[in-house]
Amino acid sequence: MKVQLQGQALRLRIDEAELARLLAGDTLRDELRWPDGCIEQHQLVLAAGQGWRRDADGWCVALPDTVVRELAARLPSRDGLRLELPVPQGQVLQVLFDVDVRDSTRQRLPKHPHGKDAS
Numbered sequence: 001m002k003v004q005l006q007g008q009a010l011r012l013r014i015d016e017a018e019l020a021r022l023l024a025g026d027t028l029r030d031e032l033r034w035p036d037g038c039i040e041q042h043q044l045v046l047a048a049g050q051g052w053r054r055d056a057d058g059w060c061v062a063l064p065d066t067v068v069r070e071l072a073a074r075l076p077s078r079d080g081l082r083l084e085l086p087v088p089q090g091q092v093l094q095v096l097f098d099v100d101v102r103d104s105t106r107q108r109l110p111k112h113p114h115g116k117d118a119s
Helices: 016-023 065-073 101-108
Strands: 002-006 009-014 028-033 039-047 051-055 058-064 081-085 093-099
Touching: 009 016, 016 028, 016 039, 016 065, 016 101, 039 065, 058 065, 058 081, 065 081, 065 093, 093 101
Parallel strands: 009 093, 039 058
Antiparallel strands: 002 009, 028 039, 051 058, 081 093
16 A cells, blocks of 8 residues: 655556455555654555544544445446545545556456557
8 A cells, every 4th residue: 555645645556456355345454653652553444434443553444335435336446435534623624545547457458468469
């Protein structure tokens, strides 16, 4: 899982193997070890609806199960999911979730011999 933060936007990108794990009910985890020895965990799960929670050692984003399954059915696609999470007294947090389009293309589309079209 790749995590990118910029302003009020959190982008989460996964590959096909991670998508399969997520769809099977696994929690995806990523951790960042800071120079002071602290470890911050980032987690991604499927749930009935979208959500977010902070734990003592990081955070977890919950994505709506049905919406992620709809996205998985139309892969490969450059279009991912855009969710908004409310923030008390502030601008919403934009959560952008996508599956690596190059990995999806390699995994899902038929390979053509010698790199040529079948047409």
